[in-house]
Amino acid sequence: MNTLTNTRLQFLNIGKYGGIYADTADFSNTPRPFFSIGMILDGKGDFYDQKSNHVHVAPGDIIIVPTAATYTSHWKGYPDISYITFHFILEKSFSDNISIQKICGLEHLAKDFTFAYDNFAASERTFKILSIFYNILDEIVPKIKKSSEKHIRTSIKKAIEYMTFNYTDSLTIQELATIANLSPSRFFTVFKKETGITPIEYKNRVCIRNAEKMLLISDLSIEEIAEKLGFNSASYFRRTFKVYTGKSPREYKNDIKTELKI
Secondary structure, eight states, X not given: OOTGGXXXXXXXXXXXXXXXXXXXXXXXXXXXXSEEEEEEEESEEEEEETTOOEEEEOTTOEEEEOTTOOEEEEEEEEEEEEEEEEEEEESSOSOSSBOOEEEOSOGGGHHHHHHHHXXXXXXXXXXXXXXXXXXXXXXXXXXXXXXXXXXXXXXXXHHHHHHHHOTTSOOOHHHHHHHHTSOHHHHHHHHHHHHSSOHHHHHHHHHHHHHHHHHHHOOOOHHHHHHHTTOSOHHHHHHHHHHHHSSOHHHHHHHHHHHHTO
């Protein structure tokens, strides 16, 4: 597999956030479809994910928030809170087993974060911004720690990999069981034991994750997205989307674009 062709940038937004004294952000029920890398300039923050992990950040720290992370953050500043964040989607994600974490010792990147934000809207600076972005990734990615990955038996991993790359197809338990070299009933039982969810639930999660990205980076209609993802109808897609995100596709799209001001 050619790594370069699978790390194509699909979306990039740079935001500067701040306030006076205190602020709270709640994404405990709203996983976002992009990866975020933020540099803390002023103030201090505390991140709490759904597994009760706690990450404290201060000026000079970089905060890593992986795609689909659910968390709350609490900020305090004396007097100000200020941080700049790159939100982005790569065609190939870093990994699904990354947790919210901080990276210390890269304070020199503050000037790059600031320059990128100040010049993000200038079309003549596009390639300079991209150069800075990739240089930041080059320094940060090797320092990102992966979570200890739960061991999943090889047969189930094969089925998961197949679903991940063929999520638009109408897959049956029989097909997936054949890939895993198990009987359909045995496959269903083992899959749920290994992952905590059924194969259909897993496939739907993959579909909805991709739907979230499509709502952000494309101008496709809800009906077109439903069709591309292999749903039988737009209404079924809407119902499934709301089950997994708590919002309708349109509400989700409007909220994300309002948050990012795009």
